[in-house]
Structures are given as C-alpha cells and as structure tokens.
Amino acid sequence: MSTNLAGFHTSNPVFTASGCAAAGQELAAFFDVSAIGGMVTKSVTLQPRSGRPTPRMAETPSGMLNSIGLQGPGIDAFLEHDLPWLAARGARAVVSIAGSSVEDYVALARKVRGQPGLAMLEVNISCPNVADRGTVFACDPRAAARVIRAVREQAHPGVPIFAKLSPDVTDIVAVASAVVAAGADGVSMINTLLGLVIDTDTLRPALAGITGGLSGPAIRPVAVRCVWQVHQAMPEVPILGMGGIRTGLDALEFVLAG
Numbered sequence: 001m002s003t004n005l006a007g008f009h010t011s012n013p014v015f016t017a018s019g020c021a022a023a024g025q026e027l028a029a030f031f032d033v034s035a036i037g038g039m040v041t042k043s044v045t046l047q048p049r050s051g052r053p054t055p056r057m058a059e060t061p062s063g064m065l066n067s068i069g070l071q072g073p074g075i076d077a078f079l080e081h082d083l084p085w086l087a088a089r090g091a092r093a094v095v096s097i098a099g100s101s102v103e104d105y106v107a108l109a110r111k112v113r114g115q116p117g118l119a120m121l122e123v124n125i126s127c128p129n130v131a132d133r134g135t136v137f138a139c140d141p142r143a144a145a146r147v148i149r150a151v152r153e154q155a156h157p158g159v160p161i162f163a164k165l166s167p168d169v170t171d172i173v174a175v176a177s178a179v180v181a182a183g184a185d186g187v188s189m190i191n192t193l194l195g196l197v198i199d200t201d202t203l204r205p206a207l208a209g210i211t212g213g214l215s216g217p218a219i220r221p222v223a224v225r226c227v228w229q230v231h232q233a234m235p236e237v238p239i240l241g242m243g244g245i246r247t248g249l250d251a252l253e254f255v256l257a258g
C-alpha cells in the first residue's frame with residue numbers, strides 16, 4: 001500500500017482531510033499520528049481567526065453543512081506549537097494554507113519554508129479573493145493558477161505542492177490543468193460543495209453564515225467523478241482524493257477512479 005505523491009514516499013496511502021482533525025492533537029488519543037501517510041492540517045491563515053458566527057454546523061441527509069470560516073490560531077502560533085508537535089511525533093505534516101489574496105499565500109509559503117516536519121504543502125484555494133469581489137480562487141482557473149505560481153516560487157523546490165480544488169465549477173479539468181501548468185505537483189479533490197439548509201420551523205437558514213460547505217457520503221459520487229475526470233485528462237498527475245469516505249471500499253472507489 002506504499003505510495004508516492006510527487007516524490008513524497010509514504011508507506012500508508014491514508015491521510016486526514018484538512019479541517020477534520022485540526023493539527024492532529026485530538027487524534028493522538030486514538031492512534032499514533034505517525035502511522036498514517038500524512039496528517040493534513042486545518043488550513044492555516046496569516047492572522048488568527050475566530051471563524052464565522054454560530055450555529056455553523058447543520059445536519060443534512062447523508063452529510064453535513066459547515067461554515068466554520070477557517071477558525072485557527074494563525075501561522076505564527078501554528079509554527080510555534082502545532083508543527084513542532086507533529087514533527088516531534090514523526091508525523092508527516094501536510095500543511096494546508098489559506099488566504100484571501102495572492103500576497104497572503106506568498107507570505108504563508110515563505111513562513112513555512114524550511115520548517116522541520118513539513119512533508120508537503122496543500123494550498124486551499126476554496127477561499128474568496130478580496131481583490132476580485134470575493135470570487136473563490138478555485139472557481140477561476142486564472143486566479144487559481146496565480147496563487148499556485150506564487151506559492152511555487154516561494155516554497156522549497158523539494159516540497160511537493162498540492163492544490164485543493166473545489167467541485168463548484170463547470171469544468172474541473174480546466175482548473176486542474178491550470179494549477180498543474182502553474183507548478184502544482186498534484187491536486188487534492190474535493191473540497192466541500194456550497195450548500196444551504198433552511199430550518200422549516202424557524203423559516204430561517206440553519207447556519208448563521210447562511211451558506212456552508214456540504215461534506216459526507218452525499219458528496220462521494222461527485223468526488224469520485226472529479227477524480228476520474230482529472231485522471232482521464234492528466235493520468236500522470238498525482239491525486240489526493242477525499243469526499244465522503246467512510247470505509248475501505250469507499251476509498252477503493254477513489255483508487256479505481258484515479
């Protein structure tokens with residue numbers, strides 16, 4: 001089951017999905033975090049963020065909607081506490097970075113460069129671009145490419161960069177091709193799908209932030225389809241697949257798709 005993701009060798013193909021286990025401390029109570037292929041951290045931003053107002057989770061049929069809003073301690077605290085914690089345990093840290101401008105991503109990539117324990121960078125581009133009236137980078141191939149090119153220039157050449165793609169696009173292959181041409185070593189798919197739940201008792205949105213990201217088994221066919229389409233178009237590009245995986249057989253669907 002060993003695997004190679006753009007030069008990053010690991011004996012275990014199972015990784016965490018960003019945002020589902022912070023920086024691993026919670027998981028350490030249940031298993032050795034160095035035993036999995038990679039610990040993908042919650043996307044870290046330049047500044048600390050308290051996230052969006054509550055409620056920010058809602059149940060849906062076969063899934064859930066969240067609008068956490070990238071709550072986190074910011075890159076400086078992350079580098080002081082979280083990454084050293086992972087490195088001390090021999091975990092392979094895949095650091096996920098998120099920003100609202102190309103400059104944010106550049107600053108983040110500079111800060112993580114050369115940090116001990118960093119195995120890979122995952123660039124979460126499912127974030128609104130403040131310079132383009134909030135258009136999500138991952139929904140515009142050119143904006144997505146600009147972020148990846150800028151991160152590639154700053155990151156250590158030996159550290160693979162994976163672009164985390166959004167399924168909320170008409171043509172996922174166009175975005176994947178653009179980020180690979182811009183220097184991404186691989187792609188992670190998929191991030192959540194934008195959704196909205198309305199509480200029919202209160203007649204209001206269930207989330208304070210109104211919309212949120214849909215995850216869980218409901219999205220698995222969409223994720224498998226995205227992996228398949230990108231693999232068909234670019235069979236040489238490594239793909240980190242996620243979206244509704246609960247069992248080994250679910251994961252096998254992703255392996256078979258690409």
Ligand SMILES: Cc1cc2nc3c(=O)[nH]c(=O)nc-3n(C[C@H](O)[C@H](O)[C@H](O)COP(=O)(O)O)c2cc1C
Pocket residue numbers: 017018019020042043066068070096124164189190191192214215216217219242243244245
């Ligand atoms: C509560 C929550 C927080 C998340 N935070 C992030 C994040 O910080 N960065 C990111 O790239 N994806 C984030 N995601 C998306 C997941 O990494 C994953 O792409 C998505 O949930 C689909 O996988 P799943 O159905 O197995 O959860 C988050 C998902 C959830 C449910």
